[in-house]
Structure formats: C-alpha cells, structure tokens
Amino acid sequence: MRVCILQPVLDPFKGANHLSLYEALPHIEFTIVCNRSKAEGSMLPKNVHVVTVPGRIGSYYYGIADFFFARRIIKKYPVHSDFWSQFTVIHINQTMGPALQKLKATGVPLLFLIHHPVTADKEVSGWVFKYALLIRFQRALCKSADRIVTVSETVKQRIAHDYHVPPENISVVYNGVDGSVFKEEAFRNNYDVIAMGSFIHPRKGFPYLITVYQAFSDAGLHIADIGRRSD
Numbered sequence: 001m002r003v004c005i006l007q008p009v010l011d012p013f014k015g016a017n018h019l020s021l022y023e024a025l026p027h028i029e030f031t032i033v034c035n036r037s038k039a040e041g042s043m044l045p046k047n048v049h050v051v052t053v054p055g056r057i058g059s060y061y062y063g064i065a066d067f068f069f070a071r072r073i074i075k076k077y078p079v080h081s082d083f084w085s086q087f088t089v090i091h092i093n094q095t096m097g098p099a100l101q102k103l104k105a106t107g108v109p110l111l112f113l114i115h116h117p118v119t120a121d122k123e124v125s126g127w128v129f130k131y132a133l134l135i136r137f138q139r140a141l142c143k144s145a146d147r148i149v150t151v152s153e154t155v156k157q158r159i160a161h162d163y164h165v166p167p168e169n170i171s172v173v174y175n176g177v178d179g180s181v182f183k184e185e186a187f188r189n190n191y192d193v194i195a196m197g198s199f200i201h202p203r204k205g206f207p208y209l210i211t212v213y214q215a216f217s218d219a220g221l222h223i224a225d226i227g228r229r230s231d
Contacts, residue, residue: 002029002086004108006100007093008057008069010037010050018093022048031087035069063096063133070097079105092145096137101144112145114138116155119162125202139163149173192221 023045058064077083084106122131142163148170160167
C-alpha cells in the first residue's frame, strides 16, 4: 500500500507530522508532498519519502498558504500525471486549498483529515471574516472527499452539522493511549498535569487554557507546560 500525504510544511517538532505513526507501519510506503520540510534525512523513517514543491505560498493564516500550495501541486503534478497513479490513497492532511478538489479526477480515493472544523476557530477567536475563506475551502473539500476522518464523535457531529456532510461519510480515529502503559500509578514525578502545545493564537483557545491552569493552581496541582509557544 502506498499513501500520498499532502501538507504545506513538514516539521518533526510540531503537531500533525505523524512520523512516529508512519514508522509504526513499516509495510506501508508514505510519500509526503509539501512546500518545505524541516526534517533532515535521519529524522525520517525508512518508509517515508518527502517530495517538495517549492515556491512562495504566503502566510499560514486564513487560507492563503493552503490556496497557493494546492495550486502549485496541481501545476507540477496535473491530475492525469502518472505521479498520482502510483498511490493507493491520497491523504489530505488538514490542508484546504480548493485546487485539491481536482484530484477527484485522478481516480485515487481522497481521504480528508479534519482535526476540527474551522467554524470552531471562528467561534473561539470571534474573528468572523478572517476565517471565511478557510470555512469555504473546508466545506468544499468535505464535499469532494471520498472519506473524512476526524478525532472524536463530538467533532464528527459538528462537521456533519456545519458542512452538511452525511455522518456515515465520516470516520473517527481516536487519539491513541495505551492504558496498559499510561497508568496513574506508573509515574512518580513533581507534576500532576502535563500540557503540550505550540504557538499562541486566539483560535487555539488560550483564554480557556489559562482559566484551567488557574483552577489547577488553586487546587494545589503542579503543571508542566511543554512546547514552543513564546519567550
């Protein structure tokens, strides 16, 4: 089985890279198509290959990068190119460029991963117009994908409601935690809670996180906050 994964940036030190998951599936070949990669050769599992489609794609925010990234992919690899025929499935990893809808013509099944609907970003941040394009792009890809995958039943229900997608077209793959390994009594350290995250941004819901941190602190709990947020 050969899987093509589309995502603008591959950064092994941030979320959504999934490299450890790919390494756990050695019988599957993964090709990651991105605009730029921060992963050196030694960081990549043997079954993972990276193809870069270079060029300026603009800001990460509000759909600009996704829009131009998708256009560059289709320009370099048109839908009737032999490049696509080598894959069993095309996995669109949280990327919402509308040009990716054209991949439907390749005949290769399209799998669209949604960590959460952009409508939730708009709701949390309160920015109505800044997310208008992303919501439009995400809705369009939901209509084009053969299958949608997300991380919880709650998100599944919201995708179905917000984008009018039949629930039977949405699969849930839960965040995997091995209960036989991660037990409360298995760890003895100075922290009660470990929180992991990346950058500070209104759509990440940091006002809620700060409220939770304060509640933990008031309860006498110690928190380990891990991630590249800010100085």
